[in-house]
Amino acid sequence: MTDHLPAVRKWCQSLGVLSAVNTTDEDAASKLAVYVPLLVQRFPYAAFTAESLEYVAARAVKGFPTYGELAQWLGEWWKDRRPPLTPLVPPDIPPRRPDATDEERAYVSARVAEITAHLSASRAASASERPPAGACPLSPGVLDQINPLPNGRKRAVA
Helix, strand or coil: CHHHHHHHHHHHHHHHHHCCCCCCHHHHHHHHHHHHHHHHHHCCHHHCCHHHHHHHHHHCCCCCCCHHHHHHHHHHHHHHHCCCCCCCCCCCCCCCCCCCCHHHHHHHHHHHHHHHHHHHHHHHHHHHHCCCCCCCCCCHHHHHHHCCCHHHCCCCCC
């Protein structure tokens, strides 16, 4: 976002000079602080040229424009000059794969049955080794470690 920030700041300062603004340094600095980041987000680096500066300055007959006027005029100028979009090239689509043979289907079915049997057996074995589900309260010593009481008090007796 900030790669063309200095160029936009300089462009806006030049616009202030060209639009013959009689303003304080503080007012100009505050406008720049707000305008520049918005313009950087809205327009690319290529939109801030001497030609765009002349186009916008020629329309700013009442002094430095409001942000709305500035964005509108710069947008009008940029719309006619922005580079054309390059069309996307469609990807190469691989040829359709031939249907599976009966031998391939049988092989896959056998592997799926094998894996399913293995998973079912390991699930049954691990279920018998697991402790029953339920509440498992933490000891006072563990609670003191993970969630200490205020003022250094302890739940566990030392």
